[in-house]
Amino acid sequence: MKLLFLGPPGAGKGTQAERVADALELAHVSTGDMFRWHVSEGTDLGLEVDAIMRRGDLVPDSLTISMLNDRIRRPDATKGYILDGFPRTLPQAEALDAAIGADALSAVVVLDVSEDVLVARLLSRGRADDTEESVRNRLTLYKADTEPLISFYEPRQIVRWVEGVGEIEEITERILGTLPQ
């Protein structure tokens, strides 16, 4: 099973993707986590993306796509995976289709959370890129670049909207309940 989690920053994608991946024994593939690992290890890629992430800008597609393509070819990905934070742009979505085939995704889970809840959650999280300016920028980029991907996947009839407010366990159950058997 290959799943994709979509939703604005602060929607809880990372938390829920981790829990659903555990429940279904899938690999959790988070491009944000991967970039943060590169930054903390000081790799060449990390040095390149550090300032971009602090501003809340998007890492260039070319870097992101090649990192993702390597990741989904690793052995643990053969059991299936959840993509969390990828694709974020149309070229990334097209690159994913090219890599795995346009009919390979079982579901696209969209976590639905209102904007005031998002901003409150992000500002209380305290990550290096959770400053007010970066948060505002990430929300703007989400609306401009990422939200349109819902319409990109809509014709495939695999989009599942899930209310992202409530107890963490409850939201996980909602997601599991909406996935194909």
Ligand code: ADP
């Ligand atoms: P959030 O849930 O707050 O959006 P993520 O961990 O998903 O956080 O991403 C953090 C940052 O990593 C993004 O703001 C961006 O700079 C970079 N990033 C992650 N995924 C991508 C991607 N698919 N394309 C471009 N940049 C990305």
